[in-house]
Amino acid sequence: MRSFSHGDGLLDELRPQPRTEAAGPRTQSILCSGPRAQILAALPNAVVTSELGTRLTQATAGGPVDILCMGDGPMEEALLDFALGPYALAFRPADLRFCDPRNQLDALGQGRLELASRHPAPFARAPRRYFIAARLAAEYNLTPTDDVIESACGSFDEISRRLPRGAPARREISRILASQDPTAGLAFLHDTGVTNQIAPGALPIQAARIARLPPLPSLRWAAWLRGSATARGMVRLRVPHRLARRVEHLQGLHPLDRSIESSRDVSIRRILSRTSAEERDALFAWRRLEVAELENKVDAAAIEQRLQRVEARIEAMRANDTRAGQVRTLALNGSAVMELLGAGPGRHVGNALAHLARFVEAAPDSNETGPLEAELRRWAEANTNLLE
Numbered sequence: 001m002r003s004f005s006h007g008d009g010l011l012d013e014l015r016p017q018p019r020t021e022a023a024g025p026r027t028q029s030i031l032c033s034g035p036r037a038q039i040l041a042a043l044p045n046a047v048v049t050s051e052l053g054t055r056l057t058q059a060t061a062g063g064p065v066d067i068l069c070m071g072d073g074p075m076e077e078a079l080l081d082f083a084l085g086p087y088a089l090a091f092r093p094a095d096l097r098f099c100d101p102r103n104q105l106d107a108l109g110q111g112r113l114e115l116a117s118r119h120p121a122p123f124a125r126a127p128r129r130y131f132i133a134a135r136l137a138a139e140y141n142l143t144p145t146d147d148v149i150e151s152a153c154g155s156f157d158e159i160s161r162r163l164p165r166g167a168p169a170r171r172e173i174s175r176i177l178a179s180q181d182p183t184a185g186l187a188f189l190h191d192t193g194v195t196n197q198i199a200p201g202a203l204p205i206q207a208a209r210i211a212r213l214p215p216l217p218s219l220r221w222a223a224w225l226r227g228s229a230t231a232r233g234m235v236r237l238r239v240p241h242r243l244a245r246r247v248e249h250l251q252g253l254h255p256l257d258r259s260i261e262s263s264r265d266v267s268i269r270r271i272l273s274r275t276s277a278e279e280r281d282a283l284f285a286w287r288r289l290e291v292a293e294l295e296n297k298v299d300a301a302a303i304e305q306r307l308q309r310v311e312a313r314i315e316a317m318r319a320n321d322t323r324a325g326q327v328r329t330l331a332l333n334g335s336a337v338m339e340l341l342g343a344g345p346g347r348h349v350g351n352a353l354a355h356l357a358r359f360v361e362a363a364p365d366s367n368e369t370g371p372l373e374a375e376l377r378r379w380a381e382a383n384t385n386l387l388e
Contacts, residue, residue: 001039003033003092003094004030004032004075004090006068010029017141022177022178022217024178025063027063027064027066028063028066029068031078032068033071040056043056043067046058049066054068079101080101080118081117082116083115083117084113084117085107086108086113088100088101088104113137113148115148121151121154122151123156130163131164132172133148133152133188134186134188135175135185138181138184138185141181152188153193156193163197165236169198173237174217177220180215183208183210190207202226206224209290210224212285213286219279221234221247225251230248230251231248250279250282253271253283255290256271256287257287257303272314284311330372334353337349337352340377352376352379352380356375360372
């Protein structure tokens with residue numbers, strides 16, 4: 001029995017790329033040659049994860065490891081069944097040698113995504129390869145060769161009805177969108193017809209902007225699906241309900257300078273209550289990318305002024321809410337203020353609490369009884385007219 005390092009774990013070492021937090025953990029893969037029964041006997045704690053028993057998952061201290069049982073044939077031939085160049089490559093730690101039947105080390109080093117298949121129509125044999133090829137292009141900054149594009153386009157009409165939907169497609173798209181630069185992967189999906197099949201109407205110009213957007217999953221999904229029937233597309237891809245709601249919500253708010261009606265307080269309040277600070281920053285970034293591409297600089301300047309006004313109103317209301325929250329959570333309450341001042345209820349109590357809230361905002365560590373009482377006495381001495 002021989003074992004080989006393979007897949008994303010090997011590619012991460014050979015062609016390391018920056019990763020976003022949204023990309024999630026990586027799964028290591030090992031190819032094993034030899035009788036399946038022998039492999040199963042050697043790994044009694046492994047879990048069989050495929051119907052034919054050819055894939056196992058073994059828990060390790062470093063995370064789960066996928067183990068593929070490749071049979072008794074030559075590993076060089078077995079690798080060609082993966083069809084895509086980056087996966088037609090393996091490394092055997094036992095003798096520190098690569099198994100590279102189609103010279104994919106050179107292609108990988110030069111940033112090319114090639115075919116390495118012994119079958120004439122690899123995309124027709126396994127339509128999921130459309131998504132895998134796009135993900136490899138995005139995650140490893142690879143450029144698909146003309147042969148890859150021609151093979152994918154040539155088979156698309158034949159397989160369009162068999163194109164994966166649901167979770168298998170969604171997982172690959174999620175990884176593409178979470179990559180540092182999804183441009184190459186999204187371009188491959190568009191050029192081969194996949195995007196139009198699963199999200200008809202999606203705007204290519206939005207896909208080209210995604211690399212410059214924050215790696216917030218809901219925002220990147222919202223940008224990629226912009227122009228399409230978003231709800232239908234997400235149902236088709238079985239996007240989890242919580243994520244789907246955030247995607248639709250962000251699309252509904254974009255662009256912010258239009259969704260907020262004349263900077264009215266009720267509109268600002270709605271934005272604050274329904275979005276996180278991260279989402280608001282992402283929406284402003286998305287809008288500014290669009291504005292930067294406008295040919296009419298006068299219009300662009302007017303939109304930027306509106307954005308700045310909206311930002312200022314949001315920040316002012318957020319600051320007011322923060323101060324109000326601090327008043328509610330001060331170490332001194334209204335009763336304590338009246339007792340220390342020796343005065344009954346009145347506007348002076350609210351004024352005193354507001355002053356203490358500003359004091360705590362400037363010095364958060366001072367929100368304790370002693371410092372607040374001392375500051376309240378200083379305030380009372382300086383504002384005797386308010387206590388009369």
